[in-house]
Amino acid sequence: MNKTKIAALFARLKAANPAPRTELEYRSSFELLLAVILSAQATDRSVNLATRELYKHANTPQAILALGVEGLSGYIRSIGLFNTKASNIIATCRLLIERHDGKVPQSREALEALPGVGRKTANVILNVAFGHPTIAVDTHIFRVANRTGIARGTTVRAVEDRLLKRVPQEYLHDAHHWLILHGRYVCLARTPKCPQCLIADLCEYPHKTPAHPPESN
Template sequence: MNAAKRRAIFERLREDNPQPTTELLYDTPFQLLIAVLLSAQATDVGVNKATRRLFPLAPTPEAMLALGEARLTETIQTIGLYRTKAKNTLATCRILVEQHGGEVPQSREALEALPGVGRKTANVVLNTAFGQPTIAVDTHIFRVANRTRLAPGKDVREVEDKLTRFTPPEFRLDAHHWLILLGRYVCKARKPECARCPIQDLCEYPAKPV
């Protein structure tokens, strides 16, 4: 795919959704971090259901530690892998309090040092909480990037690197949100809904309807 077509794709996505954002509910960078940590192998809808109960009880890392593992586990038990996530959440909160003054760090290295936080989670927090032009690649974005040929790659890191390199700077901050929403609601895994796709004529998916 050439640069002109990539630019046209992002222009079209921006026109369709000028101010995209995450569908996770949060009020602070800490709450976003916890919501993303809880979202592994879970839907945003499921995470939001749990955090609506959790965040009023524990809106800060100090309050989360005071809540304790038993109460935290009980509160998030509707989410997959909830026991492991509860342990990681409390371990993360302890590090935030002891090493970062209760604040979420704004560097990738410090974020990835937190239990349960990998590159994708760090990218989401850096982008959504702190306005850094990172691109977090999940299964939706991996599929869209490969299917459309926008940034094909054999693994998520290759796709991330290509998207970062190929996305024009003015679109980089919002690229993650546009692509994940496209993959979640239009360019679906089993059957892409090409007829209502805003970039259907620009997409290079060989199996799309003509």
Template sequence: MPRLSPIEAEEMFSRLRELNPHPTTELDYATPFELLVAVALSAQATDVGVNKATRKLFPVANTPQAIAALGVEGLKPYIATIGLFNTKAANVVALSQQLLERHGGEVPRDRAALEALPGVGRKTANVVLNTAFGEPTMAVDTHIFRVANRTGLAPGKDVRAVEDALLKAVPAEYLQDAHHWLILHGRYVCKARKPDCPHCAIRDLCRFTDKTPGEPEPVAA
């Protein structure tokens, strides 16, 4: 598949920014620690489902100290509606304890330190670095992987290859927010089973050969 040219990539993100000038995560959070917990809980779960759980959890426990005090059995009832909640409860309590023991209870602004936390992989670390600390990182989930490959923006066979390609392909001006634009585009427009190509703002730039047929509805005057 031919890649988008630098000029096309620039145009792509210009349009996405025009539609959504200030994109952000759909996970509810108020602090870096709340974001870290929410992202850790979001693996194989929807943001909506995670938000329902954290709306009950965070008023009771939203610091490493409070989560560690709850313990695994105390945490489970709050997140029992989320997939893999047993494993996630163990990881969230363990990462809370590690933050207390090694980082003074603060979420580190460092990739290696984040990835050393229980249950925290590269994608979670990238989300925290980008969304909580403003680092121009690229957290590649299934949505971003799909969009990067379908559009020709940054094709790759695995998530790391796509991440590396995106860091090269995305114009520097847009890199800070690109993660959010791409995930939202994949979630609501470039969907896995039936992409909404007729209403896609970047349809004419996209390299996807199996575009959904049809023309967009005319906009009412």
């Protein structure tokens, strides 16, 4: 996809949703960090249901650490891999207190040094909490970037690097949200909703779904 089409694509996404936001619920950078760690291989809805109750009782590194792995597990048991996530979160809280005065660091290196925090999670925190122009490539963004032709690549990192180069600077901060929401609700994995897609004419996907699928005999 050429630069003109990419700019037009993001202009439409912005017009339709001028101020996109993550669907994870949070009130601080720490709450966001925990929510993103919990969201790995889980839906935002399931994470929000768990954290609404958790954050009523503990929403600081000190309070979460006081719960311990067992206490924290009780709040997040409905989320996949909750034991591993509870262990990582407790270890992360300990490091935040010991190394960062209980605050979420604003550098990629420091974030990725936290248990349970990889490049994608760090990108979300840097973008959403601190306003950095980063793009966290998840399965939705990977699919949309490849299908549309915005930034094709065989690996998550390749797609991320190409998006950072190809997305116009004015759209870079919010590109993460637009692409993930588009993949979550329109450009679905099995059957994309091409007839309802506002960028269908710009998209270079060769197998677009028809407005009226042929009837089976």
